[in-house]
Amino acid sequence: MTTRPYVILSAATSVDGYLDDTSSNRLLLSNAADFDRVDQVRAESDAILIGANTMRKDNPRLLVNSDNRRAQRVADGKPAYPLKVTVTATGDLDADLKFWHHGDQKLVFTVDAVLEKVRETLGDLADVVSTGSQLDWGLVLDELGRRGIGQLMVEGGGTIHTQLMAQNLADEIHLAIAPLLVGDADAPKFLGAAAYPGGSTARMKLLEARPIGDVVLLRYAAKERS
Template sequence: MTAEAAIRALWPDPSPGRLDDEALIARYPRAEGPRVRMNFVTSVDGAVSLDGYSAGLSGTPDKRVFGLLRMLCDGLLVAAGTLRHEGYRAIRLDERRRAWRLAHGLAEYPTLVVVSGSLDLDPSQAAFADAPVRPVVLTRDGAPAAPRLAAVADLVHCGTDRVDLTLGLAELRRRGLRQVLCEGGPQLFGALTAADLVDEVCLSVAPLLAGAGAGRITAGPPSPARQLPLRHVLLAGDGTLLLRHAR
């Protein structure tokens, strides 16, 4: 592990040395019951992207936690716009992480779940065409027919004029996807917040100023403020702060 990738705990239980993967996993525990965990990276001045993409903010430590959180989840939830814009590939894990999942009673791979009211998705995109597990698409009742997409993913209709995320998450739980990791984008984060469905936020704060232009990690109509207590503060060798807030 490079010094840049090294992560140590600052609070509440400071660690004198670097956290290995098992120690890091213990800092991001799976919950006993159903849970929606958000994972985002931001700049010090609150930007959700750099030059239009979140990858510009993500360094080695953030990518390390990003990979572990994917390993820990049952379902990986993402908005259609983010899937397209960020060029998502198939959700695959290396052999070591697949072995960890199997040893802990989880399916070998997490299931990709996409939220799309319009079904404007390309079934040939690697996220669908190369998926090791058949993805799920949460959509609305009035969405246009998409037979090519239905050939590579399960289309779940929940809601009439818009995707009802409460119904969608209930369907995911029915399918055994109880621990859901959401990677955005901001509109989906805002919609989940408005519906009071966010249980946890894992936030990486990159040590840079992005300047004006980029949006925040959440977007959409205003919703009531909600308390989300801080659970830990980790510090990476490159200066990235790794925060976890949870109910």
């Protein structure tokens, strides 16, 4: 039986739980020291995943930025960069985005209805896999495990974080809380409404709480609830 990867949900939020505001410019929630921490987690991961909406909105390169960390990965017999993964149920992807043109291998999970559309859009930029008529997170994790992915870092967005938490597929949460308030109901949040395992009284195990400059990192074992 294929072993699924250990799934880490990574996000920075405002004190009131928002990932961003509604302006055209990306709201920077983390500080330099926390960005460096995220870079370390990326370097320790075998794959990094973001949703297609996050890719379109933020246009990230999604790389390990440290030369030393990339060199250590290579010394450990790994590619310099983790596998980059995205998911799309609509097939609405842009081949010009930075995601496709930086780093090493890329992988897209999609659905049967738009499989050929995605392949035509991307050509040889990425490997494209369908999970059937619907996006199936269990099959996504099974396929990543089959490809040897031991640790998967998920960097958003909120819809993906919500789906993985609701389906009890996240192993750990890394949440950096910034001393900011957004207060806009239309802004994206880390988690949305869902039927979460255990309900509203199930308390997750706290693994770590530490300040990083003016940001506080909270690490939770997502499946350990009482």
